[in-house]
Amino acid sequence: MRVGHEEQPYVERRMGLRSWEMRLMSEVWISAADGCDMVRADAIVILRLDNTGRLTAQLRDEAKVSVTLLEGSSGGGHPPADLHRRLIRMIAELADSSGVQLIRAQHEKDGWRWVSESL
Numbered sequence: 042m043r044v045g046h047e048e049q050p051y052v053e054r055r056m057g058l059r060s061w062e063m064r065l066m067s068e069v070w071i072s073a074a075d076g077c078d079m080v081r082a083d084a085i086v087i088l089r090l091d092n093t094g095r096l097t098a099q100l101r102d103e104a105k106v107s108v109t110l111l112e113g114s115s116g117g118g119h120p121p122a123d124l125h126r127r128l129i130r131m132i133a134e135l136a137d138s139s140g141v142q143l144i145r146a147q148h149e150k151d152g153w154r155w156v157s158e159s160l
Contacts, residue, residue, distance in 0.1 A: 072145035
């Protein structure tokens, strides 16, 4: 192990990046269920999709705060069982883009999907 390795943030260690390289990566944010709050994607350590269709994200902090990204009863039917996997896929794709991106859940007549927009 390198000296000072434990002081590097997890994402930097995991991806083998230095701090200046992390600053060059785009920022990806996710809109919470009510649209009033946004969570930075790299702060999420666990995504949970329960039986009611509620999707929550546990944040990487000592308090283990959870944020609701999608309410299970928010009209429009139950989201697909892989909605959380689709979110992870979109975060990974957007991490390679430039700029700041916002992801939010959207329900259309054919079901739920994640949409992104530049900020």
